[in-house]
Amino acid sequence: MAFLNDNYLKLKAGYLFPEIGRRVKVFCEANPEAAKRLIRCGIGDVTEPLPPAVVAALHQAVDEMGARPSFKGYGPEQGYDWLRGAIAKHDFRDRGIEVADDEIFVSDGSKCDCGNILDILGHENRLAISDPVYPVYVDTNVMAGHTGAADDSGAYAGIIYLPCTPANGFIPEPPKEHVDVIYLCSPNNPTGAVATRAQLEAWVKYAIEHKAVILFDAAYEAYINDPAIPHSIYEIPGARECAIEFRSFSKNGGFTGVRCAFIVVPKTLNAQTQSGESKPLHPLWLRRMTTKFNGVSYLVQRAAEALYSSAGKAQVKALIEHYMGNAKVLREGATKAGLQVFGGVNAPYIWVRTPVGVTSWQAFDKILGDANVVITPGSGFGSQGEGYFRISSFNSRANAEEVARRLQELKW
Numbered sequence: 280m281a282f283l284n285d286n287y288l289k290l291k292a293g294y295l296f297p298e299i300g301r302r303v304k305v306f307c308e309a310n311p312e313a314a315k316r317l318i319r320c321g322i323g324d325v326t327e328p329l330p331p332a333v334v335a336a337l338h339q340a341v342d343e344m345g346a347r348p349s350f351k352g353y354g355p356e357q358g359y360d361w362l363r364g365a366i367a368k369h370d371f372r373d374r375g376i377e378v379a380d381d382e383i384f385v386s387d388g389s390k391c392d393c394g395n396i397l398d399i400l401g402h403e404n405r406l407a408i409s410d411p412v413y414p415v416y417v418d419t420n421v422m423a424g425h426t427g428a429a430d431d432s433g434a435y436a437g438i439i440y441l442p443c444t445p446a447n448g449f450i451p452e453p454p455k456e457h458v459d460v461i462y463l464c465s466p467n468n469p470t471g472a473v474a475t476r477a478q479l480e481a482w483v484k485y486a487i488e489h490k491a492v493i494l495f496d497a498a499y500e501a502y503i504n505d506p507a508i509p510h511s512i513y514e515i516p517g518a519r520e521c522a523i524e525f526r527s528f529s530k531n532g533g534f535t536g537v538r539c540a541f542i543v544v545p546k547t548l549n550a551q552t553q554s555g556e557s558k559p560l561h562p563l564w565l566r567r568m569t570t571k572f573n574g575v576s577y578l579v580q581r582a583a584e585a586l587y588s589s590a591g592k593a594q595v596k597a598l599i600e601h602y603m604g605n606a607k608v609l610r611e612g613a614t615k616a617g618l619q620v621f622g623g624v625n626a627p628y629i630w631v632r633t634p635v636g637v638t639s640w641q642a643f644d645k646i647l648g649d650a651n652v653v654i655t656p657g658s659g660f661g662s663q664g665e666g667y668f669r670i671s672s673f674n675s676r677a678n679a680e681e682v683a684r685r686l687q688e689l690k691w
Contacts, residue, residue, distance in 0.1 A: 286424045291433050295414050295659035296322050302643075303653055313651045318678050318685075320609075321653040323468065323628065323671045325533045327601060329582075330594035333532060336585035340578040351577040356569045358385025358541070362580045365587045366541055370526065376513045382545055382561065384568055385575050385583075387538040389498045389527040394419035396494060396523065396542070398571075399563040400550070404459035409451045410440040411469055411657060411664030413496070416462045432662055442663050443470060449621065449630070450474050453485035461486060463512075464496040466503060469660045469669040470630040471622015473508045479515045486521035492550060492560075493522040498540075501531035501599055503625045519545040523560070530627065530673075531595050532586045539575055539583045602627050605679035606672035612683020613670065629670040630657070634691045642668050650685040 307314035343349035371378035427436025441451035449472035465474035639656035657664030
């Protein structure tokens, strides 16, 4: 009989969002009239159509694929040079950040990259992960065998949990102990918090002192409107020696259904072998990509390239302004409802404290049942998320306004 990967058996529950989907399905089947007025503010999925520049690029790319002279077969696994160059120029070098074209690796999503990066990191690493946090960080380490078993609270052995609370602005502080791999996310999912330059400088200083690697998830950087807040970890001196950055086109260009992202692996970033030698990670990631991935489709990469055109940039700006306008409406609605609200200023997520004595899942059930609105229970992001819930601003303006109204009508 074949053996399975026992690490999967250590996972405590189903992935958060499918569980939300299951509960919503049960509710809708039992309440068909309420289902007709259901508004989803749970999963952070975009709702607005693709930017016109992207649509035009997709049409042109399809036409190219339909003609023998311009047809494309397999492309480079790490991405076409023209897209890697556009990313490096517009997202980094035009902002005074040193990133070379070949340090960019184009992928089909940051969620995939966050898990796949573990292929080149060893089992011996001590992990530091924020709590609450995007569940993929923890679950992929469990699946890869980088943790021990979970205790009764759901905490896994081998992970140093970094509490994120109102006291530290939901941005974790470097631990007193040694760790090897650090997960940071700014703007943060789920709390909507953003790391200041001083906070990132402290983390880079810690990583260099401990020879640690920071895995920096910047999937929502386009939503930062405060000029004092860094968009990239590489704005911090020394970060090229200690950090890998994840970026996505999902939430700025609306690519959740199109699928395109990228990861930055500096050639100056090293890790050590079991024998203590220092080796660069860049060639290992290149080897992993060219072995396990056939690359993002030509059509999608042309669509991503269009986001960097003058028209594409203007259309992305309009999309972000739309979603952040929703965030403002939702923040104000939740505040008027008497709830304590965080986030939603430099990020598309609003992090809300539940009323006293109400758990995250109780709040989920209450808001679903009485307001017919789907939110995300904070406990699904970790133990420190208990007592909170997340509202996504990815929706139409009419829906955001209606959700704000319904929240104010709730009787807790």
